Amino acid sequence: xxxxxxxxxxxxxxxxxxxxxxxxxxxxxxxxxxxxxxxxxxxxxxxxxxxxxxxxxxxxxxxxxxxxxxxxxxxxxxxxxxxxxxxxxxxxxxxxxxxxxxxxxxxxxxxxxxxxxxxxxxxxxxxxxxxxxxxxxxxxxxxxxxxxxxxxxxxxxxxxxxxxxxxxxxxxxxxxxxxxxxxxxxxxxxxxxxxxxxxxxxxxxxxxxxxxxxxxxxxxxxxxxxxxxxxxxxxxxxxxxxxxxxxxxxxxxxxxxxxxxxxxxxxxxxxxxxxxxxxxxxxxxxxxxxxxxxxxxxxxxxxxxxxxxxxxxxxxxxxxxxxxxxxxxxxxxxxxxxxxxxxxxxxxxxxx
Amino acid sequence: xxxxxxxxxxxxxxxxxxxxxxxxxxxxxxxxxxxxxxxxxxxxxxxxxxxxxxxxxxxxxxxxxxxxxxxxxxxxxxxxxxxxxxxxxxxxxxxxxxxxxxxxxxxxxxxxxxxxxxxxxxxxxxxxxxxxxxxxxxxxxxxxxxxxxxxxxxxxxxxxxxxxxxxxxxxxxxxxxxxxxxxxxxxxxxxxxxxxxxxxxxxxxxxxxxxxxxxxxxxxxxxxxxxxxxxxxxxxxxxxxxxxxxxxxxxxxxxxxxxxxxxxxxxxxxxxxxxxxxxxxxxxxxxxxxxxxxxxxxxxxxxxxxxxxxxxxxxxxxxxxxxxxxxxxxxxxxxxxxxxxxxxxxxxxxxx
Numbered sequence: 031x032x033x034x035x036x037x038x039x040x041x042x043x044x045x046x047x048x049x050x051x052x053x054x055x056x057x058x059x060x061x062x063x064x065x066x067x068x069x070x071x072x073x074x075x076x077x078x079x080x081x082x083x084x085x086x087x088x089x090x091x092x093x094x095x096x097x098x099x100x101x102x103x104x105x106x107x108x109x110x111x112x113x114x115x116x117x118x119x120x121x122x123x124x125x126x127x128x129x130x131x132x133x134x135x136x137x138x139x140x141x142x143x144x145x146x147x148x149x150x151x152x153x154x155x156x157x158x159x160x161x162x163x164x165x166x167x168x169x170x171x172x173x174x175x176x177x178x179x180x181x182x183x184x185x186x187x188x189x190x191x192x193x194x195x196x197x198x199x200x201x202x203x204x205x206x207x208x209x210x211x212x213x214x215x216x217x218x219x220x221x222x223x224x225x226x227x228x229x230x231x232x233x234x235x236x237x238x239x240x241x242x243x244x245x246x247x248x249x250x251x252x253x254x255x256x257x258x259x260x261x262x263x264x265x266x267x268x269x270x271x272x273x274x275x276x277x278x279x280x281x282x283x284x285x286x287x288x289x290x291x292x293x294x295x296x297x298x299x300x301x302x303x304x305x306x307x308x309x310x311x312x313x314x315x316x317x318x319x320x321x322x323x324x325x326x327x328x329x330x331x332x333x334x335x336x337x338x339x340x341x342x343x344x345x346x347x348x349x350x351x352x353x354x355x356x357x358x359x360x361x362x363x364x365x366x367x368x369x370x371x372x373x374x375x376x377x378x379x380x381x382x
Numbered sequence: 383x384x385x386x387x388x389x390x391x392x393x394x395x396x397x398x399x400x401x402x403x404x405x406x407x408x409x410x411x412x413x414x415x416x417x418x419x420x421x422x423x424x425x426x427x428x429x430x431x432x433x434x435x436x437x438x439x440x441x442x443x444x445x446x447x448x449x450x451x452x453x454x455x456x457x458x459x460x461x462x463x464x465x466x467x468x469x470x471x472x473x474x475x476x477x478x479x480x481x482x483x484x485x486x487x488x489x490x491x492x493x494x495x496x497x498x499x500x501x502x503x504x505x506x507x508x509x510x511x512x513x514x515x516x517x518x519x520x521x522x523x524x525x526x527x528x529x530x531x532x533x534x535x536x537x538x539x540x541x542x543x544x545x546x547x548x549x550x551x552x553x554x555x556x557x558x559x560x561x562x563x564x565x566x567x568x569x570x571x572x573x574x575x576x577x578x579x580x581x582x583x584x585x586x587x588x589x590x591x592x593x594x595x596x597x598x599x600x601x602x603x604x605x606x607x608x609x610x611x612x613x614x615x616x617x618x619x620x621x622x623x624x625x626x627x628x629x630x631x632x633x634x635x636x637x638x639x640x641x642x643x644x645x646x647x648x649x650x651x652x653x654x655x656x657x658x659x660x661x662x663x664x665x666x667x668x669x670x671x672x673x674x675x676x677x678x679x680x681x682x683x684x685x686x687x688x689x690x691x692x693x694x695x696x697x698x699x700x701x702x703x704x705x706x707x708x709x710x711x712x713x714x715x716x717x718x719x720x721x722x723x724x725x726x727x728x729x730x731x732x733x734x
Contacts, residue, residue, distance in 0.1 A: 035479065039478045063437055083598060086598050089404075127388060248624055275630055
């Protein structure tokens with residue numbers, strides 16, 4: 031606390047990201063990074079962009095990247111926004127669409143950054159309970175509100191809501207913006223992008239951090255009606271004209287064009303997820319059905335907190351959230367087959 | 383205007399950056415980019431970072447870069463904040479220190495992003511007149527206020543305020559934060575960083591975009607008391623955990639270590655500035671004394687708006703601001719000697 035802070039600053043409870051340990055080399059299954067490297071074409075494009083032109087500002091409207099995204103998803107460039115990670119885009123969406131309105135709605139168990147944005151921008155919110163299996167019930171979003179945000183698949187549960195469920199939420203909220211945060215959609219879910227022609231209130235947010243193996247490059251994207259994209263631009267251009275550097279623009283574009291590599295690595299991750307799910311269930315874990323690149327698990331015979339510590343001492347880092355309803359669960363990122371084998375061996379060793 | 387926007391979104395008047403033309407190749411003297419390429423060591427470091435580790439998130443606390451900056455400026459790591467360009471840092475400073483306080487003060491002629499931030503965060507402001515030669519009078523900042531922000535050298539005037547003037551502003555405002563925006567300090571001015579031990583209310587903001595030739599990489603930094611840095615971190619961590627990507631971190635660090643290259647290119651820019659200033663004065667221009675990498679000029683015989691158009695049609699892009707007090711001035715970035723020779727030849731051709 032400092033006399034120089036604003037009241038707002040003093041009131042915040044900032045988000046705490048997963049550990050990025052520097053003390054030793056862990057098998058790192060705690061921040062949902064992709065175990066496979068980025069597309070070689072993306073790395074090549076970055077190296078080519080690392081030249082004299084870095085003295086020049088990047089394109090503030092990111093046209094080339096937005097055109098590539100538009101072509102891939104069958105929309106126009108005016109329906110595409112890009113940002114410095116999908117977190118930044120969410121950080122623009124809250125003031126753009128939710129500030130000064132009725133309380134927004136999001137699930138009680140979800141990405142824990144949502145309430146943090148809400149506090150930063152003075153957005154009121156109410157949480158909507160998921161059921162005992164962490165399922166989102168679309169009908170519970172048909173109440174007065176100032177907007178809705180749902181992650182699909184949800185984090186940290188990995189639970190996927192079928193597209194007709196998303197549609198039901200959109201139908202019940204035609205007067206408000208519904209943000210669908212699809213950070214994990216590429217691992218088996220069906221994107222709500224196909225609903226864009228029918229819903230001017232829909233903003234779909236995605237990231238290159240997970241399925242494109244580019245967490246270190248910080249690129250996210252949003253797709254929606256041009257009016258919503260313009261709303262995001264108004265906030266962005268009141269904050270920072272150039273949010274994506276030249277290297278991120280070049281790498282993201284090349285990554286999006288390399289469909290074959292994208293499909294190959296995603297196939298490997300989802301196959302490993304299915305095998306890991308089976309093996310964990312054999313070890314007595316309850317595993318929430320996952321369409322993400324992580325699994326959310328609990329064990330009847332050993333507390334999650336203890337499992338977390340026991341794994342960490344064996345050099346395996348997973349994510350534990352000390353929060354209501356999920357404090358006996360672990361979120362485990364899907365790594366390579368070798369890494370998951372090491373995880374399973376450690377668990378066999380730890381479990382009674 | 384859209385029914386889905388918040389009232390805030392509808393009320394904004396976003397910043398408009400200088401043109402980044404794509405239609406033809408201009409001699410580009412409009413956005414204060416450095417004419418020389420970045421340090422070869424920075425480019426090498428970026429290429430090395432463009433590997434498999436891009437699948438992993440960057441260090442959210444940017445420790446290695448902050449340690450390098452701290453060592454260079456003789457402060458501790460806890461006194462250093464880094465961001466996605468100095469614009470992002472200013473975008474954090476407004477809510478961190480100014481929101482909900484009395485009106486803040488800044489000069490009537492200055493970086494036109496300041497009122498944009500103010501509107502985004504609901505910060506009230508009053509502008510303080512500069513004199514006829516665009517000089518800042520420190521005594522005029524000794525009035526009740528909620529904070530102060532001054533660019534030094536100022537933009538777009540290039541006018542430098544001596545360090546004892548900055549000290550006078552700091553002394554008169556011990557209860558509020560004074561942000562000194564030093565985007566152009568490396569071209570001849572003396573940084574207020576030396577005042578940090580005496581002023582816990584001082585935040586110095588710098589960028590690698592100008593003197594480090596890295597506008598395309600998006601890296602800025604702020605130095606101040608650890609309490610102020612923590613205030614910035616509270617906003618940042620309520621917005622985006624990872625604002626600097628791995629490539630920006632690597633390139634910035636290597637650039638900051640390459641002092642010889644930095645000094646060499648800055649010397650060239652300042653020498654060219656002095657020669658250009660003399661030549662422009664010979665052509666009848668009034669040239670504001672500059673300690674930046676640009677000059678601010680007006681000509682008694684030809685309107686600035688006409689000069690802007692005539693130069694553009696000859697393939698030379700400079701900056702014209704259609705704003706009170708400065709609508710008969712041009713801001714001209716210092717390019718290479720060849721580029722400035724082309725500018726001068728064009729002006730000789732245009733002027734009566």
